[in-house]
Amino acid sequence: MYKGYRNQVLVIDLTQNEVETKALDLSLVENYLGGRGIAIKYLFDNLEQGIDPLSPENILVIGTGPLTGTLAPSSNRYTIAAKSPLTGGIGYANAGGHFAPELAYAGYDAIFIHGKAKKPVYIQIEDDVVEIQDARNIWGKDVWETDEYFREKLGEQIQILSIGQGGENLVRYAAILNNLSRAAARTGVGAVMGSKNLKAITVQGTGVVKVNDPMKFDELIDETLDKIYADPAYYSLSYYGTSFLVDLAFISGGLATRNHQTGIFEHYEEISAETFDEKYRVKSESCFACPIHCGKYSKVTTGKYAGTKGGSPEYETVVCLGSKCGVGNLAAIHHANELCNKYGIDTISTGDVIAFAMEAYEKGVLTKEDTDGLDLEWGNEDTMIELIKKITFREGFGDLLAEGSKRVAAKINKGSEDYAHHIKGMEPPAYDVRTAKAFGLGWATATRGADHLAALPNFELLGYEPEIGVEWFGSEKAVDPHAWESKPRMVVWHENLGAIVDSAEMCKYTCFSAYAVKPEDMARFITYATGMEMNAQDIMRIGERIYNLERLFNLREGIGKEQDKLPKRFTDEPLPEGPAKGQVVELDKMLPDYYKLREWDWETGYPTKEKLLELGLLEQAEKYNLVSRRKEQ
Amino acid sequence: MxxxxxxxxxxxxxxxxxxxxICELRCSFYHEKLYAPSHSRIRIKKVEIEGTTIPETCRLCYKCIESCPEEAISKSEKTGAIQIDEQKCTGCEECVKACPFGVMHMHPVTNIAITCDLCDGDPQCVIYCPETALHYMTAKKFTEFKKKEKENIEAGKIPKHSPIP
Structure with a gap:
């Protein structure tokens, strides 16, 4: 047994209505650490190739990590994973809040949910009592109503994970929420939960989490806090929250506007951090044990959207439901955000699919006849809000949009696939990656589709001196966001460490904003917490293993090299104006180097035998013929 | 004294x-070298929908002392904090009922009353609060502190933390 972990997992079969408590497999955490790592290993081993993601055969995995419930800064997150109904490949989403530590105090490292309940159910966990309960009377309620229902029924002390109507109605980008506004939003995990007739999971835990070396662990926390508080971005992030990134994106010329037609938004000031602070910000609303506390609580007190309140829109949301749709009214964005959180749909994909529809409308590919009479002109906030409802309830035109941009484009055709931005079927986040090339490469190679978080190579944006670039990634160009040189190395490093961060279940802001936790620091956290002796190399090896197994999962599902690409606009259409005018992502220059560093075959996209052997993945790959026949290039 | x-x-x-x-975990770590909000002497009470978060701290009103039928609760000579004699406490919960501020709890393992002991004069929750929302002071000092903080915010000397309207 290792400390840090609770050494117990739950295996729940909803078809059979059975709950089983099992011991945590030690080799699983030795090789995959926790959270995201445990999830991919379980899904690769237990999912049949080619299953329908919305069928009972899919498995929903909820994973915490060895630091969950401790004071290690921002280690409050969980991963929720399944085969994605949006991409058909590995799907996972990650959220903070207070759910994961409660699950740890209840005594569990992970939950594996199989099958499908005959009627709507919820899972109730109170320490070692775990029961599947009838949820018929709350099916149809939104996330906030569900939260209220459970708090009245079970008390204020519980933590709740639930879907809204989005997940119930199988919107392909439905989210799962906890603490009202913390969303495990991406890849459609909410639809998978809905397909299982699982409305919610409630948890109350009164247990404890112990670490192996409490005093060394505590000293390391103090050391890490010093680094976090010394970070120049600390004040902005902790006070304004991620909304301050709106300003940074604007300054760099990458504030995605009107479906990425430009990076300059004429209503920038109306959605800026300053406007947010002046008109809407109430206070900070932190995830568990986080010294950064980037989450904000906000209220709209006047005008049409008065009464809107709750966790305020993050940067991604402000852009996707704001400038990407041409909407320059932060109150409307707050309202749209609140609706998405209540209904349980991903604000990124939702904003993107609406922005895409708006461009199709602009080009005359969609008309009012297709849109139930709605005017999809840029910036029409009423339409945007109406569409959020229609998508959630799959009404009329919304039923089509609920399928995601890729499927919408396949339906309406007429050249629309050129501006239906998606990668592997998932819609892209807020940043315009033509202004940040490592981010561009990271989107293309992320295993779950267009994803800024797989790599999150903030390094290129932080204004480091060129010498630091040389020191970290072997090139002065590493600190220039417009340069493509050295970015493959940067992306591989971040992806591998990112897989570890998601498996230790720490927040990427601790690791990739202040770089307060580097591989050697993470190794110490894991060692002191668990008693497993680890160094930086061991840590990065596990990260690489996780990344490669996700790759194998995708390859097994037929998602290969041909899908490691960017939407055409980012590679072929230079940014038309602003400080990054003329920039495109030089993906063709970066991708071959990336494959070389990964030791993946440039022709087939399969990992080489040597790499698979090194990572202990050869057997799995051979079973499905996913080994490159070539020698290392 | x-x-x-x-x-x-x-x-x-x-x-x-x-x-x-963080205060809850600092508390359980200081007292028991483990992490568990259920073992903490300070608790955060929340109404998430309204964005309210209330740290429940001991006001040193000593109602618990009066309520204890076993005379297990007393006042620390050094700090004035509540101290509980674990040998005498029977877990009857009279003190929990008597506490007007909801800060008296039963330990989930030992079933003995626990409450804030001010960490013997060095409260860890105060030291580690990232928002400096907690203060270990006399009432007079706290009033002065708040007044000064307000003046500084108005003068733009320190960043404002918008109060709830």
């Missing part, structure tokens, strides 16, 4: 508290 020490207690600025609960 100096008069000043006796009057110091933990004051909370609710409007600054962000609900991170």
């Amino acid at each position: 100096t008069e000043q020490l006796v009057k110091r207690r933990i004051f909370a600025q609710e409007e600054k508290c962000n609900g991170c609960r």
Whole structure:
């Protein structure tokens, strides 16, 4: 047994209505650490190739990590994973809040949910009592109503994970929420939960989490806090929250506007951090044990959207439901955000699919006849809000949009696939990656589709001196966001460490904003917490293993090299104006180097035998013929 | 025992508290070298929908002392904090009922009453609060502190933390 972990997992079969408590497999955490790592290993081993993601055969995995419930800064997150109904490949989403530590105090490292309940159910966990309960009377309620229902029924002390109507109605980008506004939003995990007739999971835990070396662990926390508080971005992030990134994106010329037609938004000031602070910000609303506390609580007190309140829109949301749709009214964005959180749909994909529809409308590919009479002109906030409802309830035109941009484009055709931005079927986040090339490469190679978080190579944006670039990634160009040189190395490093961060279940802001936790620091956290002796190399090896197994999962599902690409606009259409005018992502220059560093075959996209052997993945790959026949290039 | 020490207690600025609960973990770690909000002497009470987070701290009103049928609860000579004699406590919960501020709890393992002991004069929750929402002061000092903080915010000397309207 290792400390840090609770050494117990739950295996729940909803078809059979059975709950089983099992011991945590030690080799699983030795090789995959926790959270995201445990999830991919379980899904690769237990999912049949080619299953329908919305069928009972899919498995929903909820994973915490060895630091969950401790004071290690921002280690409050969980991963929720399944085969994605949006991409058909590995799907996972990650959220903070207070759910994961409660699950740890209840005594569990992970939950594996199989099958499908005959009627709507919820899972109730109170320490070692775990029961599947009838949820018929709350099916149809939104996330906030569900939260209220459970708090009245079970008390204020519980933590709740639930879907809204989005997940119930199988919107392909439905989210799962906890603490009202913390969303495990991406890849459609909410639809998978809905397909299982699982409305919610409630948890109350009164247990404890112990670490192996409490005093060394505590000293390391103090050391890490010093680094976090010394970070120049600390004040902005902790006070304004991620909304301050709106300003940074604007300054760099990458504030995605009107479906990425430009990076300059004429209503920038109306959605800026300053406007947010002046008109809407109430206070900070932190995830568990986080010294950064980037989450904000906000209220709209006047005008049409008065009464809107709750966790305020993050940067991604402000852009996707704001400038990407041409909407320059932060109150409307707050309202749209609140609706998405209540209904349980991903604000990124939702904003993107609406922005895409708006461009199709602009080009005359969609008309009012297709849109139930709605005017999809840029910036029409009423339409945007109406569409959020229609998508959630799959009404009329919304039923089509609920399928995601890729499927919408396949339906309406007429050249629309050129501006239906998606990668592997998932819609892209807020940043315009033509202004940040490592981010561009990271989107293309992320295993779950267009994803800024797989790599999150903030390094290129932080204004480091060129010498630091040389020191970290072997090139002065590493600190220039417009340069493509050295970015493959940067992306591989971040992806591998990112897989570890998601498996230790720490927040990427601790690791990739202040770089307060580097591989050697993470190794110490894991060692002191668990008693497993680890160094930086061991840590990065596990990260690489996780990344490669996700790759194998995708390859097994037929998602290969041909899908490691960017939407055409980012590679072929230079940014038309602003400080990054003329920039495109030089993906063709970066991708071959990336494959070389990964030791993946440039022709087939399969990992080489040597790499698979090194990572202990050869057997799995051979079973499905996913080994490159070539020698290392 | 100096008069000043006796009057110091933990004051909370609710409007600054962000609900991170670092205080709860600092408390359980200091007392038991483990992490468990259920073992904490300070608790954060939340109404998430309204964005309110209230740190529940001991006001040193000593109602628990009066309520205890076993005379297991007394006042620390050094800090004025509540101290509980674990040998005498029977777990009857009279003190939990008597506490007007909801800060008296039963330990989930030992079933003995636990409450804030001010970490023997060095409260860990105050030291580690990332928002400096907790203060270990006399009432007079806390009033002065708040006044000065308000003046500084108005003068733009320190960043504002918007109070709830």
